[in-house]
Amino acid sequence: MNIINFINRFPDESACIEFIKYQRLEQGVICKRCSCSKHYWLENKNSFQCSSCGFRTSIKSGTVMEHSNLPIRVWMLAITFISATKKSFSAAELQRQLGLKRYEPVFRMYHKIRVVMGKRDDIYRLEDMVEYDEAFVGKAVNNKTKNKLKRGRGSQKQSKVAVMAESTVLEDPDSGKLEKSCRYFKIKKIKNLEAKTAQALIKEFIDKSTVLQTDKSTTFSDLSDCIDVHVRETSGTDQGNFNLKWVHIAISNLKKHxxxxxxxxxxxxxxxLDEFCYKLNRRYFGQRFFDRLIIASIYPYWYDCG
Ligand SMILES: [Zn+2]
Known part of the structure; x- marks a missing residue:
């Protein structure tokens, strides 16, 4: 979906309401009061009415747009920008592109869309062969804190993240050369680099029958509880670089992002991290990206995305 397509397909707010109404009916609207799934559409109220108890569910209720005063078309336009651009952009840039006066509602909208992306990706666990590594990435530090930090202690100004990538070793049948192909990624902020933190993440997000690939850091010295097969290579060597090829590429791109x-x-x-990872996992989606993100955004079971 590019901007021209969007304007043709959704010329006004009523076209957007019609589209969201159709998508919600496809997913199934469930009454909050009596759990009935049969609803009538109330045209002049932009709401679904329960056929059993009469309870009304507004078009935005139970979606990412709940409690937002922004028009549905603005939300859909924001999702179009996010889907259509490979590069990252700020909420201020999004505000300029949408031509809105106030920054704060745009900032909140963008974050709510990111939360949806994270919840969507959290449904899946990684499997087969998975690379795991930890890294430091940039975060904001105010001047007062900056002065308190000791020189040369760069890590204090950075967030710690764990990066996981499904990465399968393949052998070229002609040359016998080994290659690695990657599929899905997960990127999680972590509190510290302790072994128990890594173990909890691995247990939550990686299937136990996976072949796990890490470096020889003591953090990973005992993962026998979490994983069946564990391959460790010394970092910096050719073997070590091959072992963690895709997480290293992802970390380098994440820092640029x-x-x-x-x-x-x-x-x-x-x-x-969730936005970066969601886009990375859907790098081959092309035109389907917009529809998928819309569907995730109106999925009625992640209410608490504020
Ligand atoms: Zn009802």
């Missing part, structure tokens, strides 16, 4: 933003608070960092 985060450079777009002047300020990322530790509290919001996971949202930025």
């Amino acid at each position: 985060l450079q777009t933003y002047h300020m990322i608070s530790e509290r919001m960092m996971q949202n930025y």
